[in-house]
Amino acid sequence: MEQLDLNDIGLRARQAGRQLGLLKTGVRNAVLLRLADALEAPNPALLAANEADLADARQSGLAPALLDRLALTPKRIHGMAEGCHDVAALPDPLGQSFDARTLPNGLRLAKRRVPLGVLAVIFESRPNVTAEIGSLCIKTGNAVILRGGKESLRTNTVLVGLIRDALQAHGAPADAVQLITDTDRALVAQLLGMDDIIDLVIPRGGPGLQAMVREYARMPVIYGGIGVCHLYVDASADVAKSVEIVYNAKTQAPSVCNALDTILVHRAALDAFLPRAAARLTASGVTLYCDAPSLALLRAKPSLDQTLIALATAEHYGHEFLSLALSVKVVDGLDEAIAHIARYGTGHSDGILTNDYANANAFLDQVDSAAVYVNASTRFTDGGQFGLGAEVAISTQRMHARGPLGLVELTTYKWIVQGDWHVRP
Amino acid sequence: MEQLDLNDIGLRARQAGRQLGLLKTGVRNAVLLRLADALEAPNPALLAANEADLADARQSGLAPALLDRLALTPKRIHGMAEGCHDVAALPDPLGQSFDARTLPNGLRLAKRRVPLGVLAVIFESRPNVTAEIGSLCIKTGNAVILRGGKESLRTNTVLVGLIRDALQAHGAPADAVQLITDTDRALVAQLLGMDDIIDLVIPRGGPGLQAMVREYARMPVIYGGIGVCHLYVDASADVAKSVEIVYNAKTQAPSVCNALDTILVHRAALDAFLPRAAARLTASGVTLYCDAPSLALLRAKPSLDQTLIALATAEHYGHEFLSLALSVKVVDGLDEAIAHIARYGTGHSDGILTNDYANANAFLDQVDSAAVYVNASTRFTDGGQFGLGAEVAISTQRMHARGPLGLVELTTYKWIVQGDWHVRP
Numbered sequence: 001m002e003q004l005d006l007n008d009i010g011l012r013a014r015q016a017g018r019q020l021g022l023l024k025t026g027v028r029n030a031v032l033l034r035l036a037d038a039l040e041a042p043n044p045a046l047l048a049a050n051e052a053d054l055a056d057a058r059q060s061g062l063a064p065a066l067l068d069r070l071a072l073t074p075k076r077i078h079g080m081a082e083g084c085h086d087v088a089a090l091p092d093p094l095g096q097s098f099d100a101r102t103l104p105n106g107l108r109l110a111k112r113r114v115p116l117g118v119l120a121v122i123f124e125s126r127p128n129v130t131a132e133i134g135s136l137c138i139k140t141g142n143a144v145i146l147r148g149g150k151e152s153l154r155t156n157t158v159l160v161g162l163i164r165d166a167l168q169a170h171g172a173p174a175d176a177v178q179l180i181t182d183t184d185r186a187l188v189a190q191l192l193g194m195d196d197i198i199d200l201v202i203p204r205g206g207p208g209l210q211a212m213v214r215e216y217a218r219m220p221v222i223y224g225g226i227g228v229c230h231l232y233v234d235a236s237a238d239v240a241k242s243v244e245i246v247y248n249a250k251t252q253a254p255s256v257c258n259a260l261d262t263i264l265v266h267r268a269a270l271d272a273f274l275p276r277a278a279a280r281l282t283a284s285g286v287t288l289y290c291d292a293p294s295l296a297l298l299r300a301k302p303s304l305d306q307t308l309i310a311l312a313t314a315e316h317y318g319h320e321f322l323s324l325a326l327s328v329k330v331v332d333g334l335d336e337a338i339a340h341i342a343r344y345g346t347g348h349s350d351g352i353l354t355n356d357y358a359n360a361n362a363f364l365d366q367v368d369s370a371a372v373y374v375n376a377s378t379r380f381t382d383g384g385q386f387g388l389g390a391e392v393a394i395s396t397q398r399m400h401a402r403g404p405l406g407l408v409e410l411t412t413y414k415w416i417v418q419g420d421w422h423v424r425p
Numbered sequence: 426m427e428q429l430d431l432n433d434i435g436l437r438a439r440q441a442g443r444q445l446g447l448l449k450t451g452v453r454n455a456v457l458l459r460l461a462d463a464l465e466a467p468n469p470a471l472l473a474a475n476e477a478d479l480a481d482a483r484q485s486g487l488a489p490a491l492l493d494r495l496a497l498t499p500k501r502i503h504g505m506a507e508g509c510h511d512v513a514a515l516p517d518p519l520g521q522s523f524d525a526r527t528l529p530n531g532l533r534l535a536k537r538r539v540p541l542g543v544l545a546v547i548f549e550s551r552p553n554v555t556a557e558i559g560s561l562c563i564k565t566g567n568a569v570i571l572r573g574g575k576e577s578l579r580t581n582t583v584l585v586g587l588i589r590d591a592l593q594a595h596g597a598p599a600d601a602v603q604l605i606t607d608t609d610r611a612l613v614a615q616l617l618g619m620d621d622i623i624d625l626v627i628p629r630g631g632p633g634l635q636a637m638v639r640e641y642a643r644m645p646v647i648y649g650g651i652g653v654c655h656l657y658v659d660a661s662a663d664v665a666k667s668v669e670i671v672y673n674a675k676t677q678a679p680s681v682c683n684a685l686d687t688i689l690v691h692r693a694a695l696d697a698f699l700p701r702a703a704a705r706l707t708a709s710g711v712t713l714y715c716d717a718p719s720l721a722l723l724r725a726k727p728s729l730d731q732t733l734i735a736l737a738t739a740e741h742y743g744h745e746f747l748s749l750a751l752s753v754k755v756v757d758g759l760d761e762a763i764a765h766i767a768r769y770g771t772g773h774s775d776g777i778l779t780n781d782y783a784n785a786n787a788f789l790d791q792v793d794s795a796a797v798y799v800n801a802s803t804r805f806t807d808g809g810q811f812g813l814g815a816e817v818a819i820s821t822q823r824m825h826a827r828g829p830l831g832l833v834e835l836t837t838y839k840w841i842v843q844g845d846w847h848v849r850p
Contacts, residue, residue, distance in 0.1 A: 199823050220824040241846040248848035376844025398837045399645040400825040412823045419801025421666040423673035
């Protein structure tokens with residue numbers, strides 16, 4: 001394989017991004033619709049590439065769950081095309097003007113939304129991420145350098161070809177979307193050092209990838225997707241409704257970042273709430289890791305499947321389960337619950353279940369997570385659910401944007417200053 | 426000197442910041458007003474500390490300009506106190522609610538402003554930065570770890586003592602403002618690795634400090650303050666008014682980041698504009714580094730002080746002069762001017778001087794700097810001038826905030842989600 005010149009890729013991305021961001025909304029949307037058509041059209045090359053990736057992955061013993069994520073089914077291909085349609089239909093953030101003001105001296109100021117610049121997105125095996133990120137970047141006028149997992153290289157190469165063809169067909173610069181086709185891991189470290197060219201890195205992957213980015217990245221990074229989520233069941237909570245919310249937050253999609261990990265139960269609510277919640281959860285196969293008082297209570301209920309109830313150890317708190325399991329802790333009140341969340345949470349999504357007005361407000365004031373809830377499931381933390389349309393990631397960092405990142409969060413602004421030959425006195 | 430435990434400082438900052446951010450506006454403002462009073466009161470310890478710092482600095486041969494920045498004159502002390510009053514009078518960004526919406530399912534969402542968290546500010550000799558940053562952090566509920574230059578250590582120690590006393594007097598946590606009193610440079614590298622505790626680093630200093638931060642910082646950084654600023658004099662520009670704007674942008678405060686560095690002159694405006702501008706500039710001692718055609722024109726004007734006119738070399742473009750000097754380049758039109766700014770600018774402040782409507786808009790669209798101007802001096806890029814009140818720095822990065830950083834830019838938001846026992850279908 002020939003040596004990749006990452007610097008050249010970066011410079012071409014910068015140039016292409018500059019052009020893309022200046023194209024009218026209609027042109028960027030037309031590219032997205034053409035890409036949707038190209039994805040829906042029969043494409044033997046795409047299917048063959050994906051089949052070859054899958055064959056290699058099977059041979060190298062990739063886990064079944066990862067094989068599944070790698071496979072491009074007709075349904076997934078249709079989903080990618082639909083995603084392009086959805087993004088095209090969203091309002092264009094570019095050019096939006098806000099915070100406009102006229103100063104006492106007559107100088108007119110406004111902020112105007114512009115693209116962030118050149119993004120680098122490092123992701124793991126799912127090839128639909130390629131189409132998703134590609135379409136979001138086309139919409140927001142950002143250039144992107146993609147670095148997918150080696151398992152999906154052939155599939156991604158064909159997909160990026162489709163994106164580039166769609167750009168070119170409308171006179172837009174193909175180099176706005178580029179794929180690094182060399183799977184040498186050293187290139188990632190090199191990419192993370194290119195802070196003169198790359199404006200933002202988005203790592204979409206597990207803790208290993210995030211640690212590497214933390215080590216090497218010299219430019220801004222949007223981390224996200226790791227959520228240790230808590231629900232605090234207050235003394236005044238409606239028991240039946242709380243059981244439904246806890247059940248929903250844990251089981252509706254257990255492997256995602258906004259799924260529930262820990263229930264904190266007020267001592268006064270324990271007897272009424274926990275056995276009912278445990279019955280509902282264990283009936284769906286959820287394992288409960290309980291502290292001593294909650295364990296004692298549940299052990300005394302012979303109707304519960306005791307094999308799904310265990311004593312919690314230190315590692316069950318502050319742990320993202322991503323599976324049908326959660327931890328339970330009894331607390332003496334609101335303050336202890338808030339302190340637990342401050343210590344063990346990841347600042348993703350945490351909530352209170354209560355009918356007490358003052359406690360609801362105190363929880364909202366004092367818990368500092370990207371999304372803080374009263375009487376709702378943590379599963380709502382999602383760009384689609386929040387009404388933002390598309391979503392790039394869910395940020396758990398504090399700068400630039402928190403929570404679901406939609407199109408607007410992929411932009412920045414510049415100050416537009418219009419004078420009448422003003423000089424500063 | 427005892428070994429500093431930076432981790433302990435960080436943990437205390439986090440705890441104190443959490444408390445500070447929950448205090449009511451009135452309490453945070455009362456701390457600021459008490460600090461203002463403490464600064465205005467006769468304080469022999471402060472003056473003695475500053476005198477001792479100055480004596481050491483003189484002995485170690487610190488440059489006169491730096492000595493001057495280090496000295497606490499009565500006027501500067503009064504200025505610090507006034508700054509506290511100004512910050513107290515500004516609206517409180519904390520708790521502000523925005524982007525509120527009710528979803529079709531009845532879930533109520535809003536973003537609410539909260540502090541960024543724990544800041545680390547690394548700065549050089551000016552001790553008034555201590556009071557300035559301290560007051561901004563108190564207002565915005567952020568904890569701050571300050572690391573000043575060793576030249577001002579005694580002065581900063583007394584100042585931080587005043588700030589901590591003011592906090593304590595109102596029941597606010599003193600550890601919200603801490604000073605690192607050990608001047609070992611290795612501590613800065615250690616601080617920059619504490620991404621588990623510090624949410625944001627602001628380096629206020631020159632390229633050396635910025636390079637060190639770029640190398641070691643693992644957390645978000647707001648860089649700023651380096652501006653290579655351009656004005657493009659279009660063919661249609663009003664000559665007399667353009668001369669005044671160029672003169673103002675260069676001479677009104679030549680050592681600051683929004684001062685003019687390069688004039689780009691349309692060939693058609695050259696004869697009418699440049700000799701008049703050169704006369705006005707050289708009369709105030711400004712040196713002009715000219716490209717060949719502009720040099721030829723000015724050499725032919727015997728009335729100009731020819732010792733202030735020289736041939737530009739490559740290093741005069743993309744150079745921040747910070748002094749009474751600028752570079753001149755003749756261009757064939759708007760596109761060449763925009764390309765020059767894209768290549769040589771630092772994304773700070775750049776403007777066009779024109780009477781052509783289409784050119785003004787094309788410049789605003791295509792130049793991607795933090796502040797883009799039509800017919801005004803670049804000297805307006807400033808928190809005070811923009812009406813933001815206080816200013817922490819002028820950001821030339823793209824994430825989080827661009828241009829002048831006021832109080833709002835020292836905050837982030839959390840999503841508040843209020844449900845009526847909502848579960849996700």
